[in-house]
Amino acid sequence: MHLSEGAWRFFPLAKPGDTMNATAKTATNVLLTVSPFAQPLDVQSSYASVDAALRVGEIGSRWQVALIGRNLTNRFIVTYATDLPSTGTAPGGVSGQFADQYGLFAPARTVQLQLTYRL
Numbered sequence: 001m002h003l004s005e006g007a008w009r010f011f012p013l014a015k016p017g018d019t020m021n022a023t024a025k026t027a028t029n030v031l032l033t034v035s036p037f038a039q040p041l042d043v044q045s046s047y048a049s050v051d052a053a054l055r056v057g058e059i060g061s062r063w064q065v066a067l068i069g070r071n072l073t074n075r076f077i078v079t080y081a082t083d084l085p086s087t088g089t090a091p092g093g094v095s096g097q098f099a100d101q102y103g104l105f106a107p108a109r110t111v112q113l114q115l116t117y118r119l
Helices: none
Strands: 002-012 018-029 047-058 063-070 078-083 101-105 110-117
Antiparallel strands (some): 018 047, 047 063, 063 110
């Protein structure tokens, strides 16, 4: 099960025309399989992830400074996994050895400063 929630807040600043806005998004996943074949080794444990941003700029959008953070909880998140070819026992084999796995992962915590100026 996947739950996601977001919020956005706008703040006027002291100088007329300048604004600040803040955004935040949380995502929560409860124990889930990340394999298209429901492989029992390919299970992502429950986790919560938080993304957030703080932006300051002109209402006319001429300039903007943004501080953006993703996966601020710094959780290790597997997004997809599957069997490696030519590993494990063939279907119906005697030993019942699972295939080796490979997976794709979400990036770790990232924080960036973004400067924008439009002509």
